[in-house]
Amino acid sequence: MKKITACAFLVFTLLACNSSNDKKDSSTEKKDNNTAMDNPDYDAGLNLVAKSDCFTCHKLREPLVGPAYGDIAKKYENTPENISMLADRVINGSSGQWGEVQMLPHRDLKKEDAEKMVKYILLLKN
Numbered sequence: 001m002k003k004i005t006a007c008a009f010l011v012f013t014l015l016a017c018n019s020s021n022d023k024k025d026s027s028t029e030k031k032d033n034n035t036a037m038d039n040p041d042y043d044a045g046l047n048l049v050a051k052s053d054c055f056t057c058h059k060l061r062e063p064l065v066g067p068a069y070g071d072i073a074k075k076y077e078n079t080p081e082n083i084s085m086l087a088d089r090v091i092n093g094s095s096g097q098w099g100e101v102q103m104l105p106h107r108d109l110k111k112e113d114a115e116k117m118v119k120y121i122l123l124l125k126n
Protein backbone atom coordinates (compact mmCIF):
# COMPACT_ATOMS: atom_id res chain seq x y z
CA MET A 1 0.00 0.00 0.00
CA LYS A 2 2.79 2.35 0.96
CA LYS A 3 4.50 1.64 -2.32
CA ILE A 4 1.43 2.56 -4.30
CA THR A 5 1.08 5.85 -2.47
CA ALA A 6 4.74 6.64 -3.04
CA CYS A 7 4.32 5.77 -6.70
CA ALA A 8 1.28 7.93 -7.11
CA PHE A 9 3.11 10.78 -5.44
CA LEU A 10 6.04 10.36 -7.81
CA VAL A 11 3.81 10.39 -10.87
CA PHE A 12 2.05 13.46 -9.59
CA THR A 13 5.34 15.25 -8.96
CA LEU A 14 6.59 14.37 -12.40
CA LEU A 15 3.41 15.68 -14.01
CA ALA A 16 3.58 18.86 -11.98
CA CYS A 17 7.20 19.37 -13.03
CA ASN A 18 6.36 18.78 -16.63
CA SER A 19 3.61 21.31 -16.79
CA SER A 20 5.68 24.02 -15.13
CA ASN A 21 8.43 23.32 -17.64
CA ASP A 22 5.99 23.76 -20.51
CA LYS A 23 5.03 27.12 -19.15
CA LYS A 24 8.62 28.21 -18.90
CA ASP A 25 9.29 27.16 -22.48
CA SER A 26 6.39 29.06 -23.90
CA SER A 27 7.25 32.22 -22.02
CA THR A 28 10.92 32.18 -23.01
CA GLU A 29 9.84 31.82 -26.63
CA LYS A 30 8.13 35.17 -26.33
CA LYS A 31 11.00 37.00 -24.68
CA ASP A 32 11.68 39.19 -27.65
CA ASN A 33 9.95 42.30 -26.49
CA ASN A 34 10.87 43.42 -23.01
CA THR A 35 8.69 46.46 -22.78
CA ALA A 36 5.63 44.41 -23.74
CA MET A 37 6.48 41.82 -21.12
CA ASP A 38 6.70 44.46 -18.41
CA ASN A 39 3.08 45.36 -19.02
CA PRO A 40 0.76 43.58 -16.54
CA ASP A 41 -1.70 42.95 -19.40
CA TYR A 42 0.91 40.71 -20.99
CA ASP A 43 0.91 37.95 -18.37
CA ALA A 44 -2.81 38.06 -17.72
CA GLY A 45 -3.60 37.75 -21.42
CA LEU A 46 -0.92 35.20 -22.18
CA ASN A 47 -2.22 32.93 -19.41
CA LEU A 48 -5.73 33.00 -20.84
CA VAL A 49 -4.56 32.53 -24.43
CA ALA A 50 -2.35 29.60 -23.39
CA LYS A 51 -5.23 27.96 -21.51
CA SER A 52 -7.61 28.27 -24.45
CA ASP A 53 -7.25 26.83 -27.97
CA CYS A 54 -5.75 29.99 -29.52
CA PHE A 55 -2.25 28.63 -30.14
CA THR A 56 -3.60 25.78 -32.26
CA CYS A 57 -4.37 28.36 -34.95
CA HIS A 58 -2.20 31.36 -34.09
CA LYS A 59 1.53 31.79 -33.77
CA LEU A 60 3.27 34.97 -32.72
CA ARG A 61 5.30 35.77 -35.81
CA GLU A 62 4.04 33.60 -38.65
CA PRO A 63 0.57 32.94 -39.94
CA LEU A 64 -0.76 29.47 -39.15
CA VAL A 65 -4.48 28.78 -39.65
CA GLY A 66 -5.10 32.32 -38.48
CA PRO A 67 -2.98 35.46 -38.82
CA ALA A 68 0.16 35.91 -36.69
CA TYR A 69 -0.52 37.82 -33.48
CA GLY A 70 2.23 40.26 -34.46
CA ASP A 71 0.33 41.05 -37.68
CA ILE A 72 -2.93 41.56 -35.79
CA ALA A 73 -1.09 43.97 -33.48
CA LYS A 74 0.21 45.89 -36.48
CA LYS A 75 -3.19 46.12 -38.14
CA TYR A 76 -5.16 47.41 -35.15
CA GLU A 77 -4.18 50.36 -33.02
CA ASN A 78 -4.26 49.66 -29.28
CA THR A 79 -7.44 51.58 -28.43
CA PRO A 80 -10.37 50.64 -26.14
CA GLU A 81 -12.68 50.55 -29.20
CA ASN A 82 -10.47 48.08 -31.07
CA ILE A 83 -9.99 45.95 -27.96
CA SER A 84 -13.74 45.70 -27.47
CA MET A 85 -14.39 44.99 -31.16
CA LEU A 86 -11.73 42.30 -31.40
CA ALA A 87 -12.90 40.70 -28.15
CA ASP A 88 -16.38 40.45 -29.69
CA ARG A 89 -14.89 38.79 -32.77
CA VAL A 90 -13.02 36.27 -30.63
CA ILE A 91 -16.30 35.44 -28.84
CA ASN A 92 -18.61 35.48 -31.87
CA GLY A 93 -16.15 34.29 -34.51
CA SER A 94 -14.60 36.25 -37.33
CA SER A 95 -14.49 35.98 -41.09
CA GLY A 96 -13.41 38.01 -44.06
CA GLN A 97 -10.87 40.17 -42.21
CA TRP A 98 -7.77 38.23 -43.20
CA GLY A 99 -8.80 35.80 -45.90
CA GLU A 100 -11.08 32.89 -46.60
CA VAL A 101 -10.61 30.95 -43.38
CA GLN A 102 -12.90 31.86 -40.54
CA MET A 103 -12.29 31.83 -36.82
CA LEU A 104 -14.83 29.76 -34.96
CA PRO A 105 -16.68 31.42 -32.08
CA HIS A 106 -15.59 31.05 -28.45
CA ARG A 107 -18.95 31.57 -26.86
CA ASP A 108 -18.06 30.44 -23.37
CA LEU A 109 -15.40 33.17 -23.03
CA LYS A 110 -16.34 36.10 -20.86
CA LYS A 111 -16.01 39.45 -22.60
CA GLU A 112 -13.68 40.56 -19.84
CA ASP A 113 -11.35 37.63 -20.49
CA ALA A 114 -11.52 38.02 -24.25
CA GLU A 115 -10.48 41.65 -23.80
CA LYS A 116 -7.50 40.58 -21.69
CA MET A 117 -6.46 38.20 -24.47
CA VAL A 118 -6.74 40.95 -27.08
CA LYS A 119 -4.77 43.38 -24.92
CA TYR A 120 -1.97 40.84 -24.80
CA ILE A 121 -2.12 40.28 -28.57
CA LEU A 122 -1.98 44.00 -29.28
CA LEU A 123 1.24 44.24 -27.27
CA LEU A 124 2.97 41.92 -29.74
CA LYS A 125 3.77 44.51 -32.43
CA ASN A 126 7.18 44.42 -34.18
Ligand code: HEC
Nearest residue numbers: 052053054057065066094095096097098099101102103117
Ligand atom coordinates in the same frame (compact mmCIF):
# COMPACT_ATOMS: atom_id res chain seq x y z
C1 HEC B 1 -9.75 27.23 -35.52
C2 HEC B 1 -8.62 28.15 -35.64
C3 HEC B 1 -8.60 29.35 -34.69
C4 HEC B 1 -8.61 29.34 -33.32
C5 HEC B 1 -8.73 28.15 -32.40
C6 HEC B 1 -8.47 30.72 -32.91
N1 HEC B 1 -8.39 31.54 -34.00
FE1 HEC B 1 -8.24 33.56 -33.98
N2 HEC B 1 -8.40 33.58 -36.00
C7 HEC B 1 -8.46 32.48 -36.82
C8 HEC B 1 -8.63 32.90 -38.20
C9 HEC B 1 -8.73 31.99 -39.41
C10 HEC B 1 -8.68 34.32 -38.18
C11 HEC B 1 -8.91 35.27 -39.35
C12 HEC B 1 -10.41 35.48 -39.46
C13 HEC B 1 -10.80 36.54 -40.44
O1 HEC B 1 -10.25 36.60 -41.54
O2 HEC B 1 -11.70 37.34 -40.10
C14 HEC B 1 -8.50 34.71 -36.77
C15 HEC B 1 -8.48 36.02 -36.35
C16 HEC B 1 -8.24 36.42 -35.04
C17 HEC B 1 -8.15 37.79 -34.59
C18 HEC B 1 -8.27 39.03 -35.49
C19 HEC B 1 -9.72 39.28 -35.84
C20 HEC B 1 -9.90 40.44 -36.74
O3 HEC B 1 -11.03 40.94 -36.80
O4 HEC B 1 -8.97 40.90 -37.42
C21 HEC B 1 -7.93 37.76 -33.24
C22 HEC B 1 -7.78 38.97 -32.31
C23 HEC B 1 -7.90 36.38 -32.85
N3 HEC B 1 -8.09 35.59 -33.96
C24 HEC B 1 -7.70 35.94 -31.57
C25 HEC B 1 -7.88 34.62 -31.16
C26 HEC B 1 -7.90 34.20 -29.77
C27 HEC B 1 -7.71 35.11 -28.57
C28 HEC B 1 -8.13 32.86 -29.78
C29 HEC B 1 -8.30 31.92 -28.58
C30 HEC B 1 -9.43 32.24 -27.72
C31 HEC B 1 -8.23 32.44 -31.18
N4 HEC B 1 -8.06 33.53 -31.97
C32 HEC B 1 -8.44 31.13 -31.59
C33 HEC B 1 -8.39 31.16 -36.43
C34 HEC B 1 -8.46 30.73 -35.11
